[in-house]
Amino acid sequence: MTADRPHILLVNPWIDDFAAYDVWAQPLGLLMLAGLLRRQGYRLSYLDCLDRFHPRAPRSEPFARQGRGPYIKTPQPAPAGLEDIQRRYSRYGIRTAWLHDDLSRQAPPDLILVTSMMTYWYPGVQATIAVLRQTYPAVPILLGGIYATLCREHAERTSGADHVIPGAMDARLLETISSLTGYGARATIDLDDVNAYPYPAWDLRRLINYVPILTSLGCPFDCAYCASQFLQPRCRRRHPQAVIEEILFWHKTSGVRDFVIYDDAFLMQPDAHAGPILEGLIRSGARLRFHTPNALHIRGIDRPMARLLARAGFHTLRLGLETTVRNKQETYDHKVNLNEFVSAAGNLREAGFTPQTVGAYLLIGLPGQPMDAVVESIRLVKNQGIQPILAYYTPIPHTQLWPEAVAASRYDLEADPVFSNNAIFPCQPESFSWERLSALKKITRIAA
Ligand code: B12
Numbered sequence: 001m002t003a004d005r006p007h008i009l010l011v012n013p014w015i016d017d018f019a020a021y022d023v024w025a026q027p028l029g030l031l032m033l034a035g036l037l038r039r040q041g042y043r044l045s046y047l048d049c050l051d052r053f054h055p056r057a058p059r060s061e062p063f064a065r066q067g068r069g070p071y072i073k074t075p076q077p078a079p080a081g082l083e084d085i086q087r088r089y090s091r092y093g094i095r096t097a098w099l100h101d102d103l104s105r106q107a108p109p110d111l112i113l114v115t116s117m118m119t120y121w122y123p124g125v126q127a128t129i130a131v132l133r134q135t136y137p138a139v140p141i142l143l144g145g146i147y148a149t150l151c152r153e154h155a156e157r158t159s160g161a162d163h164v165i166p167g168a169m170d171a172r173l174l175e176t177i178s179s180l181t182g183y184g185a186r187a188t189i190d191l192d193d194v195n196a197y198p199y200p201a202w203d204l205r206r207l208i209n210y211v212p213i214l215t216s217l218g219c220p221f222d223c224a225y226c227a228s229q230f231l232q233p234r235c236r237r238r239h240p241q242a243v244i245e246e247i248l249f250w251h252k253t254s255g256v257r258d259f260v261i262y263d264d265a266f267l268m269q270p271d272a273h274a275g276p277i278l279e280g281l282i283r284s285g286a287r288l289r290f291h292t293p294n295a296l297h298i299r300g301i302d303r304p305m306a307r308l309l310a311r312a313g314f315h316t317l318r319l320g321l322e323t324t325v326r327n328k329q330e331t332y333d334h335k336v337n338l339n340e341f342v343s344a345a346g347n348l349r350e351a352g353f354t355p356q357t358v359g360a361y362l363l364i365g366l367p368g369q370p371m372d373a374v375v376e377s378i379r380l381v382k383n384q385g386i387q388p389i390l391a392y393y394t395p396i397p398h399t400q401l402w403p404e405a406v407a408a409s410r411y412d413l414e415a416d417p418v419f420s421n422n423a424i425f426p427c428q429p430e431s432f433s434w435e436r437l438s439a440l441k442k443i444t445r446i447a448a
Contacts, residue, residue, distance in 0.1 A: 005043050006043065006182070006183045007045065007107060007110050007111075008037055008043070008113060008181070009044075009045050009046075009047060009106065009109035009112045010030055010034050010047070010112075010204070011114045011132065012030060012047070012048045012049055013093075013114055013125045013128035014049045014093040014124035014127055014128050015050065015071070015091070015093060015118075015124045016076060016089065016090070016092070016121060016124040017090070017092065017120070017121060017124075018088070018089055018423040020090075020092040021070055022050070022067075022070070022071060024258075024260040025050075027145075028200055028262055029144075030113065030145070031200035031201045032197065032214075033113065033144075033173075034200070034201035036169060036198060038201060039188055040174065040185040040187070042181070042183070044204065045204075046204035047099075048205065048206070049099060050093045051093070051094055051206060052069055054072075057094065063258075066316070067209045067210030067258045067260075072092070073093075074091045075089070075091075076089050076090055076091045077089065081411065082424065085423075086434075087423065096131065100131065103135045108139070109136065109139055110181050111139065112136065112140070112141045114128060114129060114132070114141060114144075114161065115144060116147035116148050116155070117147065118146070118147065119417040120418050120419070122155070122158070122417055123418065125143070125147065126159055129141055129143070133160060140162045140180050141162050142161060142162065142165055142177075143161035143164050143165070144167075144173075147417070148165065149230075149231055150397050152166045168231075169191065170191055174186075174191075195239050195242050200212075208254045208256055209256075210256060210258035210260055211247075211259050211260070213246065213259050213260065214262045214263060215240075215243045215261065215273065216236065216263050217237075218233065218235035218236060219235065219264035220265060221265065224399060225399060225400075226396070227396045227398055230398040232264075235265070240272075241276075244280040244281060244284065247286075247288065248284055248286060257287065257289050258289050258290075259290050259291070260292075261291070261292045262294055266292070266300075267297045270305055274308075275305070278308040278309065278311070278312040282311050288313045289314075290309075291314075292314070292316065294318070295320035295361055296317065297320060299344075301319075302343075302347060305347070306347035306348050306350065310351040310352050310353065315357055316357055317348070317359070318358075318360070320360075321341055321360040321362060321381065338380075341380075341381075342384060355386055358386050359386065359387040359388070359389040360381045360389065361389050362377050362391065364391065364440070365425045365426075365427055366401070367395075367405050367408035368404075368408060369393075371428075371432075371433070371436050371437065371440060374390070374440065378443055378444055379443075382444075388444040390440065392423065393422060393425075394421070394426075395409065395413055395426060396420070408427045410426070425437075
């Protein structure tokens with residue numbers, strides 16, 4: 001019976017970078033797609049090149065650091081043009097030999113789907129595709145995800161995939177998959193209805209130590225440095241009850257305690273969305289912990305919201321402050337002003353949050369931004385009892401700031417996405433000082 005159902009292999013590729021760490025990073029898009037394809041009737045396998053719990057990997061404690069942890073890494077030569085950077089470049093993820101062995105044990109697939117994340121991680125995507133191609137020369141390989149969407153032409157030219165499919169999953173994608181596999185499954189759900197999506201197929205992971213949650217898609221803001229509106233042009237919210245059910249489902253079936261909010265705008269219209277979700281979770285009595293590494297909007301954190309967040313078990317809070325320097329903020333970011341930050345910080349303190357668990361992102365490395373511009377912001381954030389966290393700017397195609405970033409950069413950003421790596425501060429001038437950066441990092445520290 002199952003033999004006539006096509007077999008699809010889903011692959012989360014390696015990361016090539018100067019640094020990478022699992023900060024609750026999972027390929028949510030790929031596993032959402034997996035959930036949908038399973039519902040369509042396909043047989044699935046999953047190969048996670050970033051698997052920290054691979055049987056041949058050194059033992060890693062899955063629940064320490066609430067699920068976060070280091071990837072295995074293998075030193076690599078830095079890409080052309082970045083040889084002078086005084087930092088070690090590595091391939092993050094399982095060893096190449098393990099990947100070959102795992103693939104050789106795998107039933108041959110009819111189709112391979114590879115995802116992608118950061119644009120400048122594409123060398124890891126290329127290397128993964130090369131191994132897949134070597135093992136299964138005749139199997140079509142589809143590449144999608146964030147790099148494929150933001151740098152479509154580059155991916156078409158260089159990735160080695162047979163098809164590059166930009167954008168979110170839609171009916172056309174299902175048609176493509178159906179025509180490539182010869183399996184005539186029509187969409188079984190309305191893809192416009194976010195409440196109808198099956199749960200992401202987290203059960204394909206070797207171990208579920210935390211679960212990312214998306215309660216809404218898209219972002220109503222249009223910040224100059226961010227690509228969210230290009231990646232997800234439509235804002236759509238899931239029904240609060242559906243979100244509560246999903247969280248409790250993973251908690252009950254897999255014992256998961258740590259949940260990670262991936263939304264761009266979780267606190268928008270809180271009375272209709274975050275409020276009911278948090279209240280429902282509190283009512284459930286489940287002992288849960290939430291983390292928001294993708295940042296919450298400060299404006300949404302009034303007194304009742306701060307209390308709700310605390311009671312629902314929000315643990316690691318990140319706030320999207322970006323920069324408190326007033327004129328810069330107006331230029332780059334529509335999200336927040338200073339009074340709102342001070343008030344949100346007060347509300348969080350009152351609700352029991354401490355600098356150990358609450359941090360505010362400050363964007364650094366923007367085109368034309370002198371390093372020292374953030375000193376004032378760091379001070380202000382610390383004075384509010386909140387940990388400043390320097391977030392290094394990465395230039396992203398299709399954002400408002402891209403042309404300015406291209407003009408300001410000491411690299412040819414348009415020629416090669418590898419130059420967009422935020423670790424090299426691509427938009428700072430030649431005179432950029434690593435010592436100054438270290439000094440800035442030092443002043444962010446708050447004594448415990
Ligand atoms: C959640 C998130 C994170 C998470 C981790 C996510 C992860 N998986 O690793 C956290 C908070 C840790 C994070 C961190 C960072 N992030 Co981030 N993040 C996001 C965010 C908000 C959502 C990504 C997501 O999961 N979306 C939901 C899923 C459902 O969508 P999706 O992955 O695109 O998948 C869909 C399609 O692409 C498609 N698809 C996916 N795979 C495939 C495969 C095939 C074959 C096909 C056909 C289709 C397909 O179908 C899916 C369903 O529709 C995006 C912005 C955004 N709105 O997309 C930024 C974004 C990806 N992040 C960005 C940045 C800059 C960062 C940081 C560098 C920030 C910083 N300065 O520190 C860090 C570094 C990350 C790291 N790991 O080292 C940038 C990317 C920049 C770049 N150059 O590529 C983005 C675009 C935001 C922005 N500023 O514009 N991030």
